[in-house]
Amino acid sequence: MVDRWSRIVFICSALFFLLFGCTVEQQFLVSRQERLGLLQLRSSLGLRAKEWPIKSDPCTSWAGIQCTNGRVTGINVSGFRRTRRGSQNPQFSVDGLQNLTFLSSFNASNFALPGSIPERLGLQLASLQVLDLRSCSISGAIPSTLGNLSSLVELYLSNNNLTGEVPSSLAQLVGLSVLDLSQNSLTGSIPGSFRVLGNLTLLDMSLNLLSGVIPPGIGALSRLRSLNLSRNSLSSSIPAQLGDLSSLVDLDLGFNSLSGSVPLNLRGLRNLQRMMIGNNFLSGLVPGNLFPPLTRLQFVVLSHNGFTGDFPNVLWSIPSLQFLDVSVNNFTGVLPDVSSSVNASAAVFNISQNLFYGNITPVIQRFSFIDMSGNYFEGPVPVYARGSTSLSKNCLRNVTSQRGATECASFYAERNLVFDNFGEPNATQPPLPPKSNKKSHNTIIILASVLGGVGLIAFVIFTIVLLIVCKRKRGATNQRGISVGPIPAGGSPPPPGVSLNFSSLGNAFTYQQILRAAGEFNDANLIKHGHSGDLFRGILEGGIPVVIKKVDLHSSVKKESYMSELELFSKVSHPRLVPLLGHCLDNENEKFLVYKHMPNGDLSSSLFKKTNSDDSLQSLDWITRLKIAIGAAESLTYLHHECTPPLVHRDVQASSILLDDKFEVRLGSLSEVCAQEGDTHQNRITRLLRLPQASDQGASGTPNATCSYDVYCFGKVLLELVTGKLGISSSSDATMKEWLETTLPYISIYDKELVTNIVDPSLIIDEDLLEEVWAMAIVARSCLNPKPTRRPLMRYILKALENPLKVVREEHTSSARLRATSSRGSWNAALFGSWRQSSSDAAAVPVAPAHKVEGTSSFKQSGTTGSQGSGQVVDGNGHSSSTRRHSKEIFPEPLDEQDVERANGV
Numbered sequence: 001m002v003d004r005w006s007r008i009v010f011i012c013s014a015l016f017f018l019l020f021g022c023t024v025e026q027q028f029l030v031s032r033q034e035r036l037g038l039l040q041l042r043s044s045l046g047l048r049a050k051e052w053p054i055k056s057d058p059c060t061s062w063a064g065i066q067c068t069n070g071r072v073t074g075i076n077v078s079g080f081r082r083t084r085r086g087s088q089n090p091q092f093s094v095d096g097l098q099n100l101t102f103l104s105s106f107n108a109s110n111f112a113l114p115g116s117i118p119e120r121l122g123l124q125l126a127s128l129q130v131l132d133l134r135s136c137s138i139s140g141a142i143p144s145t146l147g148n149l150s151s152l153v154e155l156y157l158s159n160n161n162l163t164g165e166v167p168s169s170l171a172q173l174v175g176l177s178v179l180d181l182s183q184n185s186l187t188g189s190i191p192g193s194f195r196v197l198g199n200l201t202l203l204d205m206s207l208n209l210l211s212g213v214i215p216p217g218i219g220a221l222s223r224l225r226s227l228n229l230s231r232n233s234l235s236s237s238i239p240a241q242l243g244d245l246s247s248l249v250d251l252d253l254g255f256n257s258l259s260g261s262v263p264l265n266l267r268g269l270r271n272l273q274r275m276m277i278g279n280n281f282l283s284g285l286v287p288g289n290l291f292p293p294l295t296r297l298q299f300v301v302l303s304h305n306g307f308t309g310d311f312p313n314v315l316w317s318i319p320s321l322q323f324l325d326v327s328v329n330n331f332t333g334v335l336p337d338v339s340s341s342v343n344a345s346a347a348v349f350n351i352s353q354n355l356f357y358g359n360i361t362p363v364i365q366r367f368s369f370i371d372m373s374g375n376y377f378e379g380p381v382p383v384y385a386r387g388s389t390s391l392s393k394n395c396l397r398n399v400t401s402q403r404g405a406t407e408c409a410s411f412y413a414e415r416n417l418v419f420d421n422f423g424e425p426n427a428t429q430p431p432l433p434p435k436s437n438k439k440s441h442n443t444i445i446i447l448a449s450v451l452g453g454v455g456l457i458a459f460v461i462f463t464i465v466l467l468i469v470c471k472r473k474r475g476a477t478n479q480r481g482i483s484v485g486p487i488p489a490g491g492s493p494p495p496p497g498v499s500l501n502f503s504s505l506g507n508a509f510t511y512q513q514i515l516r517a518a519g520e521f522n523d524a525n526l527i528k529h530g531h532s533g534d535l536f537r538g539i540l541e542g543g544i545p546v547v548i549k550k551v552d553l554h555s556s557v558k559k560e561s562y563m564s565e566l567e568l569f570s571k572v573s574h575p576r577l578v579p580l581l582g583h584c585l586d587n588e589n590e591k592f593l594v595y596k597h598m599p600n601g602d603l604s605s606s607l608f609k610k611t612n613s614d615d616s617l618q619s620l621d622w623i624t625r626l627k628i629a630i631g632a633a634e635s636l637t638y639l640h641h642e643c644t645p646p647l648v649h650r651d652v653q654a655s656s657i658l659l660d661d662k663f664e665v666r667l668g669s670l671s672e673v674c675a676q677e678g679d680t681h682q683n684r685i686t687r688l689l690r691l692p693q694a695s696d697q698g699a700s701g702t703p704n705a706t707c708s709y710d711v712y713c714f715g716k717v718l719l720e721l722v723t724g725k726l727g728i729s730s731s732s733d734a735t736m737k738e739w740l741e742t743t744l745p746y747i748s749i750y751d752k753e754l755v756t757n758i759v760d761p762s763l764i765i766d767e768d769l770l771e772e773v774w775a776m777a778i779v780a781r782s783c784l785n786p787k788p789t790r791r792p793l794m795r796y797i798l799k800a801l802e803n804p805l806k807v808v809r810e811e812h813t814s815s816a817r818l819r820a821t822s823s824r825g826s827w828n829a830a831l832f833g834s835w836r837q838s839s840s841d842a843a844a845v846p847v848a849p850a851h852k853v854e855g856t857s858s859f860k861q862s863g864t865t866g867s868q869g870s871g872q873v874v875d876g877n878g879h880s881s882s883t884r885r886h887s888k889e890i891f892p893e894p895l896d897e898q899d900v901e902r903a904n905g906v
């Protein structure tokens with residue numbers, strides 16, 4: 001009986017201890033001052049009660065609050081949403097932090113804090129060790145007072161709108177381990193005082209506007225593992241002192257203006273895995289004895305420089321090499337005639353646009369994806385070089401798209417070498433495949449001549465008949481087949497051959513009504529000078545806001561465009577076209593068109609807007625941008641595919657995409673719309689006879705009136721939405737073309753991380769939305785194919801934008817359809833038909849900076865060191881996982897536009 005009571009007492013005591021112990025361990029906030037500081041922070045940031053319930057204890061119930069011994073030591077509001085009231089006027093107001101004297105970590109990444117960093121922030125948080133303000137829409141300069149945060153270990157300020165110079169006072173943070181200032185607009189030079197930051201392991205200042213030289217003092221940072229200074233304007237040579245960074249794993253100096261040669265002292269970087277110094281002005285020889293100590297190299301990019309001489313063959317024997325790009329240089333020599341003993345099936349090898357020559361040897365067998373185009377290789381193509389190998393613009397036998405015999409012979413003669421003349425000593429051009437016996441050869445020639453003659457005669461007869469029919473039809477009516485309609489009183493008659501149905505052109509306003517509405521056409525109401533007329537703000541009777549176009553008929557060009565626009569509105573109608581409310585045709589020399597007012601203006605003025613509070617810029621979110629892209633694609637799809645004949649806009653740019661109060665698209669600038677050239681008879685024979693276009697320019701230098709030209713311009717609009725760079729769609733000068741050449745290589749169907757280098761820094765997106773951004777960038781690049789006939793049709797572009805994740809993901813339900821032969825007629829096949837032809841995407845893309853400390857970028861995942869053309873992502877330990885198969889089952893071989901139309905039954 002006693003034992004039984006003893007056991008009961010013991011069990012009760014244990015239960016009481018457990019309950020009491022849990023109560024003791026449960027930490028409550030003990031400082032009233034800290035609670036007041038948190039409440040002040042909750043109010044100033046506009047945090048919701050869902051995350052920070054005001055009646056609960058912060059240490060136990062508030063999301064992102066970390067406490068130790070009843071004191072607040074950590075705050076994480078990353079990705080939180082503001083209340084509706086808080087989002088109306090978001091500010092960088094963190095005064096409440098001054099009460100949190102034990103705070104060691106503050107993370108507000110992906111939380112909008114527009115405005116500049118307060119100076120007092122660096123004077124109030126003596127215990128702070130981690131400050132994370134990535135992607136917070138911060139502007140202004142970095143305050144020098146941050147140098148007073150003596151306990152700081154990690155500082156993240158990337159992907160904001162910071163300007164000004166990097167303060168040298170940051171060198172006072174001697175305990176700093178991570179400094180990330182990337183993706184801003186910082187100017188000036190890199191402070192030489194950074195040499196004292198001996199504990200630094202990551203320094204990322206990429207994607208800024210920094211200039212000057214790379215300070216040699218950086219070589220003193222013995223613990224540095226990642227150094228990224230890419231995409232700035234740094235000049236001079238690479239300092240040899242960088243070779244002292246014995247712990248360095250990731251070096252990225254690409255896209256600068258560095259010159260000189262590669263210093264041999266870099267051979268001291270024995271732990272280096274990524275060397276990226278492409279797209280500079282480096283020249284000279286690359287020392288062969290630079291690489292043998294660098295046995296851990298995985299990624300090497302030396303492309304787009306001016307390197308000369310023999311290529312260091314030892315690079316191909318490095319066992320861990322995964323990506324080698326030395327394209328667009330002046331390397332020369334022959335490939336080593338040895339078999340590769342290293343098995344690296346995911347390796348990418350790009351030596352295109354150099355001066356290599358001789359035969360193709362087995363050394364390339366270790367690489368899966370190879371680009372050897374633009375060299376002078378000769379001889380037959382061995383079996384192991386066929387398949388996923390780009391061999392164009394060489395001197396190889398029995399291969400299409402090779403150089404001429406004269407060019408090849410001249411190259412070899414300059415080097416005192418003998419060219420094999422494609423296997424035929426007397427050949428002057430690349431020969432055809434081997435011939436059969438003489439008798440069958442003569443028979444084929446005779447048969448081909450007869451059939452060719454008959455075909456030529458039939459073609460000439462058909463062409464003559466077609467021209468006669470077109471001429472007669474053009475004389476009888478215009479291309480749109482417009483019927484006769486009434487002409488309003490006082491209106492001037494249309495040009496000969498054009499009759500309009502004015503009943504569909506809205507209200508007929510008097511001149512006095514127009515004059516009152518536009519405020520006597522005061523300059524204060526002027527919106528802009530358009531190429532077809534001046535646009536003014538106006539208000540009709542009843543307070544209806546409108547936009548009035550004033551057309552001066554003294555200009556013959558404006559007269560033609562005005563009539564063309566009236567003609568268009570008389571016959572077409574679609575919700576995606578800007579509504580025409582009416583017209584005034586009373587005056588003989590001035591005509592007026594009245595449009596519905598669009599509250600959000602056009603895309604060029606709405607992508608970034610100043611806020612009413614502090615004149616800071618606020619950009620459109622991604623959901624709205626995608627909505628605008630789909631709306632614009634719908635309007636162009638209507639013109640291209642639902643009108644007969646197809647209509648071409650000819651002025652697709654951001655200023656032509658008008659936005660109503662809900663950011664719905666209304667396509668404007670319709671004065672240039674015309675029927676597509678050569679497409680008035682849309683039958684199969686006409687499409688088959690239509691010659692492929694080599695350019696968008698006509699004989700007069702003006703753009704061709706073709707749907708493919710609209711597609712190209714629309715691709716520039718999509719890039720504007722992705723990058724946030726204003727003026728892309730409205731510019732065609734050499735500078736913009738150069739920008740496109742440097743931007744498009746960062747759009748790859750094999751590597752999502754590359755696109756983060758060009759994404760608008762003001763966009764705040766998660767990983768799922770990043771896939772949609774990636775998909776839109778892929779669609780944009782397809783639209784920008786230099787060959788008009790290789791661009792996708794607008795209806796396929798619309799489907800891709802409506803289903804962006806299908807562009808970049810392999811869905812289980814669609815994979816089987818894509819593998820089938822019928823997939824060549826799908827929208828996916830049509831969209832990606834031109835991809836492989838635009839550039840060697842799998843092998844020639846630059847590699848984006850990727851080796852980051854965990855959480856150092858709002859776009860990139862930690863631990864990723866890069867990805868290859870095969871779709872494999874390699875982590876920090878060298879392991880890889882497949883994210884996309886490099887297969888023409890997923891992205892079918894290119895199709896001509898006619899093939900796509902036939903496959904879809906057009």
